[in-house]
Amino acid sequence: MNANYTLRDEIRDYWSLRAPTFDQQVGHEIFSEAERQAWRDLFLRHLGPGEGRQALDLASGTGVISHLLHGLGFDVTGLDWSEPMLSQARAKAARNGADIRFILGDAERTLEKPESYDVLVTRHLVWTLVDPATAFREWHSLLKPGGRLLVVDGDFVSDTLVKRVIRFVEKLVPGLAGAAHAPNAMRETHERILSRVYFSKGARAQEVAALLGEAGFAHIVIDRDLKQIHRQQAKNLPLLKGLERATQHRYAVLAVKTST
Template identity: 50%
Template structure:
């Protein structure tokens, strides 16, 4: 959590009670982080079981059930939007980014953390092959079925995400790959194989802004 806080402070600055939307909030871990930083947090997710866990964990945070690609929130209603590991799953990221842009106030900020979780180095592929089990193979088939339906079926590379953000009207777009502190902290819990795979992946944070004159 400390490593994530450093990343969020680096891009978002002081919270000062700003209204923040945690897009695809899941069980509320990022919402909890942002609340601790001093933001006024709203979480949004499609899965009601996830939302139930988040509400139990964070009773003072508002959680909404909605589609991240079409959140249907009022225009200019949020100062900040954050999301983690959502973009690579989007079917229509262009529509999502346009909706997020409308939701932000002029001068509002977007911070997304994501990566290419599809491409694998040769060494990682070998490790996965020798560690395969019937359950792992079923999960792989399920994973491939999902990938066939999303926009970034070949992996969400930062350059492609940046191009779509710019097309949606975002500016001051910055790609940050300084995630080593997060990877080190996670490695203590994941074991060496998963930790190695994470370090080999193309992972990044992208910050962007809506023009203040809009």
């Protein structure tokens, strides 16, 4: 492999390959109005109504979270490092008539102007970060005084009893558990990336919160009450996969940049 081809490049290229089918998966796209409302409730609980405030959706992918924020009245910018993801996001925004700005950039080193956003939101990004300490300091710098960061993430790595049951059932009756298997090359790439990121053993809420504190954030709150979202997602998942989602260590973390 080219010595100049970094882990960040591999992560970008992996998600670029995932872009064409990204919106087909539960947990990426939203498949019911009930789930959409559950997401709105989470954002309103921690961020309040948009009222024209500037919001940055970090690692925005196809723009699912960007559209939720836009619907709540935020002036939204979506940032992603994958051109195929951005292409899908822009097309979706055009279809929906949504005035959302999508830009190419690395979520760990955005190159955006300091103190230019009121709100930052990430969904399922932190567990893939190469250098979260540096990323969190960067995100802190992007917020205006009093600005809020909301991280929605989870530990998708650690083994659990439910995961072991699913593997056992799948071994007995292949396909019964509803496990979706990625092509071998894609799965191997995912595992190779996962073994080298910072949270290779799983992104736990307390560790994320501690790193945010070290980056300068304050008033940090861990919210583990995501059951309404998971309940709606489970309706579009096989039984055992829905149970796995409900029992995983998933959470939202709110952190505030204090006024100076």
